[in-house]
Amino acid sequence: MYNYKEEKAQTSRVCEHPGCREPAEHRAPKSRSERPDYYWFCLDHVREYNKEWNYFNGMSEDEVERFQRDAPLGHRPTWKHQMDPGMQESILRSKLNAFLGGKSSGSESYTKPVPRRLEKALRKLELEHPASMKQVKSTYKKLVKQYHPDVNGGDTAAEDRFKAIVDAYQLLTEQYGDYAGHE
Template identity: 40%
Template sequence: MKLDSKFFDSIRVSSRRQQGAKKEPRANGCQWKGCDKPGSHKAPKGRGRDGEYFHFCMDHVRQYNHEYNYFDGMSDAEVNNFRKDALTGHRPTWKAGANAWAHGTRDGVRTAEAAERVAASTQKMTRRARSSRTEAPTFRRQLKPLERKALHTLDLGEQATREDIKSRFKELVKMHHPDANGGDSRSEEKLREILQAYNHLKQSGLA
């Protein structure tokens, strides 16, 4: 085999240094006005120019990113709509098993009538959620025997609320106070039981 053959030259592998030199891209200059540093960092050009970038140096790409605002020029309503659409990848949505025509949309554009239906449905769901929160039943732990006895002393059932207990306690204190019963000993004894019952319920966290 001849080392100086033209066929040998055509398949000769280039050196690593030459390969590295070919792969290294030539850095563009910084596009910041008045800057002559290499622009080795990319920055997006903004809304409506997706896929296009400026080339800045490190200092100016930081400044650009700090001042960058994708929503510049958009109203608050447009920004809110953009954020809502971003949840679905900016694609139109409709119920499973129905096409775009069934919901008043065509070519990905929702008509005003369909938008009104969606808004009404959303408001209805919101009202239901609020109603369910306000009407949610309150669950109480199982009462202990002394707690049941204390409620019974106040003539209350096991489902009595904190407000029920306080209100009933005030009524019974006025009713059995010695000043209202001429110093009757039976009223004093009953009042003592009421105070003990209320204090026990208060210590238990029920009153």
């Protein structure tokens, strides 16, 4: 039998702002990636969050709304700012982490922008900057197993993926140490 109350309790979200217990009906992107993850907030906290976000992105209210609406479709918003994107992202992250009471990925003390080639290598391992070297290693181990030619019966796409993962990991072990996040 259909139980509305139970269904509702299972799917309702609580605002992710520390200490807040309001129902969260509004989402906000965690980062500026093309397929962002979202935080869920109550109305008050999504407004605060958007204010921080706007300030550090130089985006208008409209642009943020459009971004939140279109991002899942892969639309890339127009960013109007001069600063180095890596630097901007790290400032934005530390601001947003502060807003969230220092939760999320533990990257709040992070300020060093990462070179594009390393950022790309991270993405090949399905990670985002700043990842820790430990995360890089464990994700690598998982992915090489998954895409290993022996378990994919000559699937060339998996083989290409496997090579890309090995190359990315090699680059990261050589060059990412200085940029990596802490545990």
